[in-house]
Amino acid sequence: MSYSFTLEAILAIGLNDAIGNKGTLPWHIPSELRLFKSITEGHTLIMGKNTFVSLPSLLSNRHHIILSNTMPVTDGVHIVPSMSAALNKADELHSEKVLLIGGVSVFHEALHECSVIHVSRVMLAPEADTFYAFNTLHHRIDESVCFRDPSTKVDIIYQKYKRII
Ligand SMILES: NC(=O)c1ccc[n+]([C@@H]2O[C@H](COP(=O)([O-])OP(=O)(O)OC[C@H]3O[C@@H](n4cnc5c(N)ncnc54)[C@H](OP(=O)(O)O)[C@@H]3O)[C@@H](O)[C@H]2O)c1
Known part of the structure; x- marks a missing residue:
């Protein structure tokens, strides 16, 4: 089935592939949260429970x-009970852009279908219980920006991957 929206994904990953700890993020980095907001605001989000x-x-x-x-x-x-039901619901909502925001099984199931993947590489190896080893054969980095969060002094490399095949 084809959809009228673009499908993207957004994730933040530590140096040890950490994405979550004890049901939350393994870090608190205000500028990374602002980046998440600026990329997702106004759009439809698909996420696991x-x-x-x-x-x-x-x-x-x-x-x-x-x-x-x-x-x-x-x-x-x-x-919704499945990814196909989620995509149908996004279509019903007349979404122009839909972002997968996690967690692990959501990324495993549909990241390869995304036209754009926004990845924040967080320069920390925190304690974590949820990991995602991001890699893709279908995308290439189109944009890369380094910044330092002023309050925590944590460095982040934001990479925007675009689908090539
Ligand atoms: N750093 C990041 O970018 C990032 C992004 C997202 C989340 N996180 C962190 O990761 C952790 C949560 O992620 P997680 O991987 O544990 O869980 P999750 O994927 O958010 O949720 C898992 C649950 O979602 C439902 N689900 C997922 N995929 C489904 C599918 N295809 N069809 C039907 N149901 C599906 C199932 O719920 P039911 O059992 O109810 O069916 C499953 O038990 C938290 O610590 C969070 O803070 C980090």
């Missing part, structure tokens, strides 16, 4: 589509 539970609240000005077969009906979000 644990990622949704990890959010402090609903993210403003974004549709939330939650993959889950166990989550009860929840105000303000769309709960």
Whole structure:
């Protein structure tokens, strides 16, 4: 099935492939959160149940589509049982851009289909219990920017991958 939106993904990965710890991010880096907001705001987000539970609240000005077969009906979000149902729901919502925001199984299932992948390489190797070894044969880096978070002094390399095949 073809969709009328572009499909992208966004993730932040530590030097040890860490993406999560104890149900939340393994770091608190304000400028990385601002980058996430600037890339996702106004768009539709697809996420696994644990990622949704990890959010402090609903993210403003974004549709939330939650993959889950166990989550009860929840105000303000769309709960779907599969990735194909998530993509159909995004289409129903007339989304122009849809971003996969994690976690691991969501990335495993559909990252290769994304036209753009936004990757923040966080220059830390934190304690973690959730890891994702990002690699792709289908994309190449199109843009790369280094910045330092002023409050934590953590360096981040933001890389924008574009699909080539
Ligand atoms: N650094 C990052 O970029 C990043 C991004 C996202 C998350 N995180 C972190 O990673 C952790 C959460 O990720 P996670 O990998 O543990 O979990 P997750 O993928 O967010 O959630 C897993 C659950 O989502 C549902 N699910 C996932 N894929 C599905 C599919 N294709 N079809 C149906 N249901 C599906 C299942 O719920 P049911 O059992 O209810 O069916 C599954 O148990 C947290 O620590 C979070 O902070 C980090």
